[in-house]
Amino acid sequence: MYDYKANIENSRYDYNRNILLESHAANNPFDQFALWLKEAEEDGIKDYNAFTLSTIGPDGFPNSRRLLLRKCDRSGFTFFTNYTSAKGNQLAFNDKVCLNFYWNTLERQIRVYGIAKKVSEQESDEYFAPRPRESQIAAWASIQSAEMRSREELEENVTKYTNEFAGKPVPRPPHWGGYQVVPHYFEFWQGRPSRLHDRLIYKVDADFEWYIQRIAP
Numbered sequence: 685m686y687d688y689k690a691n692i693e694n695s696r697y698d699y700n701r702n703i704l705l706e707s708h709a710a711n712n713p714f715d716q717f718a719l720w721l722k723e724a725e726e727d728g729i730k731d732y733n734a735f736t737l738s739t740i741g742p743d744g745f746p747n748s749r750r751l752l753l754r755k756c757d758r759s760g761f762t763f764f765t766n767y768t769s770a771k772g773n774q775l776a777f778n779d780k781v782c783l784n785f786y787w788n789t790l791e792r793q794i795r796v797y798g799i800a801k802k803v804s805e806q807e808s809d810e811y812f813a814p815r816p817r818e819s820q821i822a823a824w825a826s827i828q829s830a831e832m833r834s835r836e837e838l839e840e841n842v843t844k845y846t847n848e849f850a851g852k853p854v855p856r857p858p859h860w861g862g863y864q865v866v867p868h869y870f871e872f873w874q875g876r877p878s879r880l881h882d883r884l885i886y887k888v889d890a891d892f893e894w895y896i897q898r899i900a901p
C-alpha cells in the first residue's frame with residue numbers, strides 16, 4: 685500500500701523556503717500568527733485559515749477535525765460549529781484544546797494550546813445573520829455528528845426548514861454558535877534543510893508576559 689521505499693524517495697525533499705530566528709520573531713505570538721496567516725493567504729493557499737482542532741472526550745481519546753478560523757485577535761481564536769456535535773460534547777466535558785495550522789507550500793506549522801469557551805449569543809447571532817441562506821438552512825437541517833437513516837433524511841430536513849422559514853430571515857439555531865480558544869502556548873515551526881528546522885515556542889511568565897524559547901527540531 686505504502687512502504688519504506690516510496691518513503692525514502694519522499695524523504696529526499698528538503699525544506700528551504702524560509703527561516704525563523706529569535707532576532708526577527710515578533711515579541712508576541714499573536715503578531716507572529718497574524719503575519720504567518722497573512723503570508724499563507726498571499727501565497728494563494730486554499731482554505732489558508734483552516735486548522736485542525738483536537739479535543740478529548742470522556743473516553744480519553746484525542747479526536748481531531750479540520751475547521752475554519754473565523755476571527756483571531758489578542759483575546760483568542762474563534763470558530764463556529766454545532767454545539768451538540770461530537771466536538772461540542774467533547775468540549776463540554778473538557779475545555780482544553782490544541783489547534784494546529786499547517787501550510788504545506790510555506791513549510792510552516794503552528795501549534796496552539798488553549799481553553800475553549802462559547803462566545804456570547806450576541807456574537808454568534810452577528811456572525812450567523814449575514815451567512816448565505818443555504819448555510820443557515822443547513823445549520824438547522826444537520827444534527828451534526830448524529831447518525832442518519834440516509835442522505836434523503838438530510839435533504840428532507842433541508843426542504844422542511846426551507847419551507848418553514850420561507851419569506852423570513854432564518855434565525856440562528858440555538859444549537860449552533862461560536863467558541864473562542866484563549867491560548868497560553870504557541871509553537872511556530874519553520875522547515876529548514878537537513879531536518880534542522882526552526883521551532884520557537886511562546887509561553888506566558890508569572891507576570892502574564894509572553895517569552896520565547898527555542899526547542900530542538
Ligand SMILES: Cc1cc2nc3c(=O)[nH]c(=O)nc-3n(C[C@H](O)[C@H](O)[C@H](O)COP(=O)(O)O)c2cc1C
Nearest residue numbers: 731734749750751752764765766769770771772829
Ligand atoms: C477545510 C474544512 C473546513 C471545515 N470547517 C468547519 C467549520 O468551520 N465548522 C464546522 O463545524 N465544521 C467544519 N468542517 C467539518 C469538520 O471537519 C467536521 O467534519 C465537523 O465539524 C464534525 O466534526 P465532529 O463530529 O468532530 O464534531 C470543515 C471541514 C474541512 C475539511
